[in-house]
Amino acid sequence: MIDFYEIIGLVAATLTTASFLPQVYKTYQTKQTEGLSLTMYVMFFIGIVLWLVYGIHLKSIPMILANTITAISALFLIFMKIKYK
Amino acid sequence: MIDFYEIIGLVAATLTTASFLPQVYKTYQTKQTEGLSLTMYVMFFIGIVLWLVYGIHLKSIPMILANTITAISALFLIFMKIKYK
Numbered sequence: 001m002i003d004f005y006e007i008i009g010l011v012a013a014t015l016t017t018a019s020f021l022p023q024v025y026k027t028y029q030t031k032q033t034e035g036l037s038l039t040m041y042v043m044f045f046i047g048i049v050l051w052l053v054y055g056i057h058l059k060s061i062p063m064i065l066a067n068t069i070t071a072i073s074a075l076f077l078i079f080m081k082i083k084y085k
Numbered sequence: 086m087i088d089f090y091e092i093i094g095l096v097a098a099t100l101t102t103a104s105f106l107p108q109v110y111k112t113y114q115t116k117q118t119e120g121l122s123l124t125m126y127v128m129f130f131i132g133i134v135l136w137l138v139y140g141i142h143l144k145s146i147p148m149i150l151a152n153t154i155t156a157i158s159a160l161f162l163i164f165m166k167i168k169y170k
Contacts, residue, residue, distance in 0.1 A: 009139040015132025019125045035120065040104045047100025054094040058143060 009062030017066050024073045033081045040083065045074040094147030118138045118140050118166045126166060128157040 057064025138147025
């Protein structure tokens with residue numbers, strides 16, 4: 001049986017990941033990356049990778065899922081920023 | 086003694102929170118909120134509050150710290166969006 005708090009975590013993961021994806025899609029569509037700071041995204045990316053390591057340590061499925069998707073998205077934004085700067 | 090993974094979590098918390106704060110500061114300074122989607126920020130805010138509940142359940146200091154600061158910041162952006170729309 002899935003723990004009540006794991007469901008809370010999964011809903012949290014879905015909401016915060018889903019609220020980040022429109023930014024990724026918009027950047028992909030418009031190729032406009034002026035609004036994005038490279039330093040900020042690199043910091044964010046490293047932070048997310050560390051959250052992922054921490055989530056693996058805690059054996060937290062919601063943290064592992066959310067941070068894997070967000071890390072890939074952030075890496076994609078960094079790639080777009082470098083390509084279309 | 087502080088656990089090695091708690092330090093990883095604290096660095097993660099610092100990086101992801103710090104990468105969110107310039108957006109808050111920029112919005113406060115410029116009062117320009119066109120780039121912000123209210124729906125997205127409300128979704129994000131609810132997600133962060135659920136991460137906070139999940140973090141309290143896991144007794145994770147990094148998650149409690151990061152999500153408290155981010156929840157307050159997101160609430161502030163929602164307030165700015167409603168006030169200056």
